[in-house]
Amino acid sequence: MAVLAKILQKLRRFRDDEHANPTVEFVIAIPVIFWIVFSVFEAGWLMTERTRLDSGLNRAVRDLRLGIATPTHDAVKDLICEYSGILADCDSTLHLELVPANSATAAAPPTCVDRSTNIEPVVNFTPGSTIDPEVMMLRACFVVKPLMPGSGLGSHFAVDAAGDLHIVSFSAFANEPS
Secondary structure (H helix, E strand, O other): OHHHHHHHHHHHHHHHOOOOHHHHHHHHHHHHHHHHHHHHHHHHHHHHHHHHHHHHHHHHHHHHHHOOOOOOHHHHHHHHHHHHOOOOOHHHHEEEEEEEOOHHHHHOOOOOOOOOOOOOOEEOOOOOOOOOOEEEEEEEEEEEOOOOOOOHHHHHOOOOOOOOEEEEEEEEEEEOOO
16 A cells, blocks of 8 residues: 555656646647648648749740740640749659540549659640631649658648649630631
8 A cells, every 4th residue: 555655646746746847838839830830831832833833824825825836745835834934843744735625625634744654745736727716725734742741731632652742734725727
């Protein structure tokens, strides 16, 4: 019984000791604070890249509509990369699909680049070849590495086999007859 009383006395003394309270609170709170900070950085960076991809795609499609740009895969890809500005390694991580818009192509998810394989561009397009204007869908998928994989908001995104995120943007234009 004396042993049990000694153990209880030590537990009470440990419970009542307040010397380490700030340390315990810090240890409990700091992971949550770091998670929030990393999430803000990750979300801000991904939002910036998505906005730049949308802007580059819209400006490139505008050039297509006005007839300024050559409607080839490489020319459109170069324009998007040029207009986007900050997309890192844009030439190798941007994948474009230029296809006639119909219910089948609109519902299908875009193909993204898998860095471990070489995916050929999807181009089903002949400029001005139809009698009636044809609506063309241009889908762009940009592959980006998360800033802090496994931490913050980056740990909640779906990633591919290489651990990369896919940012997708869509636009459309009319393929006018020549």
